[in-house]
Amino acid sequence: MDLQLNDPSLLQTGLFINGQWLDREITLDVTDPATGKVITSVATASAEDTEQAITAASVAFDSWKMVTAKERAAPLQRWFKLIMENHDDLAKILTAEQGKILAEAKGEIAYGANYIEWFAEEAKRIYGDTIPQPSNDRRLLCIKQPIGVVACITPWNFPNAMLTRKIAPAVAAGCTVVCKTASETPLSALALAELAKRAGIPDGVINMVVGKASIIGPTLTASPTVRKLSFTGSTEVGKILLKECAGTVKKVSMELGGNAPFIIFDDADLDATIDGLLASKYRNSGQTCVCTNRVFVQKSIEKEFSAKLVEAVESRLSIGNGFAEGVTNGPLINKGAVSTVVDLVERSVAQGACILTGGSVSELGENYYQPTILGNVTNDMPIAQEEIFGPVAPLITFETEEEVIDMANDTNVGLAAYFYSRDIGRVWRVSEQLEYGIVGINEGIISNEMAPFGGVKESGMGREGSKYGLDDYLEMKYICMGGLDS
Numbered sequence: 499m500d501l502q503l504n505d506p507s508l509l510q511t512g513l514f515i516n517g518q519w520l521d522r523e524i525t526l527d528v529t530d531p532a533t534g535k536v537i538t539s540v541a542t543a544s545a546e547d548t549e550q551a552i553t554a555a556s557v558a559f560d561s562w563k564m565v566t567a568k569e570r571a572a573p574l575q576r577w578f579k580l581i582m583e584n585h586d587d588l589a590k591i592l593t594a595e596q597g598k599i600l601a602e603a604k605g606e607i608a609y610g611a612n613y614i615e616w617f618a619e620e621a622k623r624i625y626g627d628t629i630p631q632p633s634n635d636r637r638l639l640c641i642k643q644p645i646g647v648v649a650c651i652t653p654w655n656f657p658n659a660m661l662t663r664k665i666a667p668a669v670a671a672g673c674t675v676v677c678k679t680a681s682e683t684p685l686s687a688l689a690l691a692e693l694a695k696r697a698g699i700p701d702g703v704i705n706m707v708v709g710k711a712s713i714i715g716p717t718l719t720a721s722p723t724v725r726k727l728s729f730t731g732s733t734e735v736g737k738i739l740l741k742e743c744a745g746t747v748k749k750v751s752m753e754l755g756g757n758a759p760f761i762i763f764d765d766a767d768l769d770a771t772i773d774g775l776l777a778s779k780y781r782n783s784g785q786t787c788v789c790t791n792r793v794f795v796q797k798s799i800e801k802e803f804s805a806k807l808v809e810a811v812e813s814r815l816s817i818g819n820g821f822a823e824g825v826t827n828g829p830l831i832n833k834g835a836v837s838t839v840v841d842l843v844e845r846s847v848a849q850g851a852c853i854l855t856g857g858s859v860s861e862l863g864e865n866y867y868q869p870t871i872l873g874n875v876t877n878d879m880p881i882a883q884e885e886i887f888g889p890v891a892p893l894i895t896f897e898t899e900e901e902v903i904d905m906a907n908d909t910n911v912g913l914a915a916y917f918y919s920r921d922i923g924r925v926w927r928v929s930e931q932l933e934y935g936i937v938g939i940n941e942g943i944i945s946n947e948m949a950p951f952g953g954v955k956e957s958g959m960g961r962e963g964s965k966y967g968l969d970d971y972l973e974m975k976y977i978c979m980g981g982l983d984s
């Protein structure tokens with residue numbers, strides 16, 4: 499498949515270890531979910547390759563940690579600039595392997611690059627502390643130091659940004675990384691590695707392996723050299739990795755699944771709400787961990803709201819190949835993802851939900867699911883209890899603020915929540931009572947590099963982005979200097 503890139507050498511297919519591109523006999527095909535066509539094949543890593551990447555990262559750490567934050571910032575800034583200069587090519591690669599529309603792919607490239615620019619700057623501000631001493635013969639202080647070799651495991655839904663969100667703070671803080679990207683979408687990651695090399699990030703600081711999770715995963719988690727794991731993916735896999743990391747007591751960051759409520763109170767601006775909901779629910783065809791999973795509508799405005807939403811979905815959303823003009827929603831990542839959505843909708847309809855629009859696989863092909871709205875949903879139905887990861891909005895009604903907060907919090911996860919209201923008292927009450935790591939008020943898209951991203955409960959631990967995001971890659975050391983009286 500010819501992507502017609504300005505720079506075809508961005509389409510790398512090797513393992514990236516110690517600054518070298520390595521071919522391997524065992525490869526995996528990367529397919530375009532929009533067409534089912536193979537884009538190219540990439541080399542896969544064995545356990546030995548993974549060990550080699552860990553060793554390269556460990557050797558590189560010895561020197562990288564000694565480089566000052568200001569000096570580390572320079573190649574990171576060059577990397578950021580190269581990404582922006584190759585914006586169009588990177589977006590094409592992303593759309594081809596992931597399926598999201600080109601405009602969203604462009605958005606992701608810029609969003610992902612912003613983390614690099616941000617952390618290149620922010621690492622210059624890794625401050626310590628002096629602590630008042632308990633006696634005058636000593637002085638106490640805290641310094642922060644990079645943790646060491648970091649393993650990063652990332653999913654396919656944001657093949658670029660999930661990676662930069664980890665690599666940027668880690669590398670800016672002085673750590674080195676071994677990244678395992680999702681098998682569905684390795685090309686965006688490998689293109690990033692190529693640009694990191696061109697930017698002059700030293701060999702071994704960033705290593706990239708692709709291949710079987712069952713081989714690479716346990717090699718990374720069992721290694722005593724890897725001091726930290728940063729994972730984005732499903733709660734199920736996160737729990738496996740947490741157990742594996744216990745063996746070597748690694749520090750972990752987990753960005754796991756969500757079940758985002760989107761609450762519409764009767765005082766909301768309904769047109770703004772529709773805009774926010776379309777963005778929060780249907781972007782990337784519903785395949786983000788912060789995508790709206792449950793839409794709660796106050797009973798008194800249910801009819802008006804659901805009519806407006808059906809009208810908006812039918813007139814404003816259009817599915818198709820992400821490269822085509824006018825398309826707003828691409829395919830889902832694969833047939834398995836579609837089957838999960840089909841199953842969730844079927845089970846919920848069997849329990850009394852009704853289809854207000856959409857509700858089936860599109861005639862465009864097996865990877866396409868129609869933008870869908872379900873009415874008559876209750877909070878105990880499968881569609882409200884499980885993560886949908888597809889373009890389906892289930893509508894649930896509520897009468898009171900207390901009732902909707904209880905329903906919104908009645909889940910084992912807590913990543914993002916959204917609500918629309920113009921009542922300032924309610925805005926504070928609801929924001930504070932929602933058991934979520936991220937709350938959007940009168941906004942459907944709220945993530946950026948300046949703000950902390952992460953969840954509570956089984957949505958994980960740690961924060962990505964913001965001044966807090968660096969702490970995940972730093973150890974605090976307490977230093978007590980004694981014997982000062984003599």
Ligand code: ADP
Binds near residue numbers: 653655678738
């Ligand atoms: P998704 O539903 O987004 O595919 P997963 O949690 O299955 O979420 O996958 C996220 C990332 O974790 C991918 O890179 C995948 O290959 C990897 N992965 C899946 N299972 C394991 C495992 N047991 N050990 C290590 N990595 C894994």
